[in-house]
Amino acid sequence: MGRVRGDPVTTAREDELIVAETFGPTFQGEGPSAGQQAVFIRLSRCNLSCGTHTSASWACDTPYTWDWKRFDPKDPEVARRESVGALLAWALSLPPRLVVLTGGEPMLQWRGLERLAVGLRAAGREVEVETNGTLVPRPTLVEAVTAFNVSPKLAAAGDSERRRIVPDALASLARCGKARFKFVVNHLGELDEIAALARRFALREVWVMPEGTTAGAVLDGLRAVAEETLARGWHLSTRQHVLIWGDERGR
Numbered sequence: 001m002g003r004v005r006g007d008p009v010t011t012a013r014e015d016e017l018i019v020a021e022t023f024g025p026t027f028q029g030e031g032p033s034a035g036q037q038a039v040f041i042r043l044s045r046c047n048l049s050c051g052t053h054t055s056a057s058w059a060c061d062t063p064y065t066w067d068w069k070r071f072d073p074k075d076p077e078v079a080r081r082e083s084v085g086a087l088l089a090w091a092l093s094l095p096p097r098l099v100v101l102t103g104g105e106p107m108l109q110w111r112g113l114e115r116l117a118v119g120l121r122a123a124g125r126e127v128e129v130e131t132n133g134t135l136v137p138r139p140t141l142v143e144a145v146t147a148f149n150v151s152p153k154l155a156a157a158g159d160s161e162r163r164r165i166v167p168d169a170l171a172s173l174a175r176c177g178k179a180r181f182k183f184v185v186n187h188l189g190e191l192d193e194i195a196a197l198a199r200r201f202a203l204r205e206v207w208v209m210p211e212g213t214t215a216g217a218v219l220d221g222l223r224a225v226a227e228e229t230l231a232r233g234w235h236l237s238t239r240q241h242v243l244i245w246g247d248e249r250g251r
């Protein structure tokens with residue numbers, strides 16, 4: 001993974017965040033809240049590198065948050081520092097009740113993330129944090145969020161199991177009572193891998209979501225896994241934003 005030398009992300013000031021993009025109002029496109037009006041704050045940086053290994057069979061759809069072989073983190077179109085106050089003011093100036101804090105991996109910037117989540121909840125907003133499930137959430141963040149949308153990565157993402165499956169983090173998220181677990185799949189065989197993780201970490205709310213950056217690919221994926229997902233007692237997520245807007249950025 002191409003982390004920036006001297007990357008200050010883990011020591012970023014608690015009153016600022018490194019942001020890739022903000023957008024909305026739009027719809028939450030995935031998971032249990034799909035279809036709800038929302039605004040999105042996408043933080044820069046990730047601790048995984050999905051899709052860059054030869055063993056990978058799908059690619060990260062937000063490589064501009066972390067892949068410095070392809071994107072320049074000094075380019076303000078790629079990453080910029082914003083104060084928590086400015087981000088709060090922006091989100092609160094817009095009508096949607098739901099604010100989605102996503103990445104990259106937003107929990108890398110836990111200090112600023114906590115401040116932002118606490119401020120949004122104090123103002124009456126619903127807050128979803130989207131995470132890859134490799135970092136243990138601190139109690140302040142657990143208290144502040146409405147829900148964690150946890151998306152643990154399967155072998156097809158290409159990173160080693162040691163990097164993508166962090167037992168303490170997954171167990172902690174499973175215990176906190178606010179997490180739903182959404183797995184990106186591109187073939188039926190991956191459902192057994194999900195079942196093993198669900199058993200191992202006592203995951204209660206499992207969602208399966210087909211990979212795809214075109215409406216056709218998402219529909220084919222939904223059809224391929226629907227019956228088996230139903231039979232296993234899990235939920236099925238579409239990618240509504242892809243069905244409507246394809247892979248247009250900022251949607």
Ligand code: SF4
Pocket residue numbers: 046047048049050059060061062063065066103104105132153
């Ligand atoms: S965890 Fe998410 S943002 Fe990070 S590399 Fe994987 S798909 Fe991309």
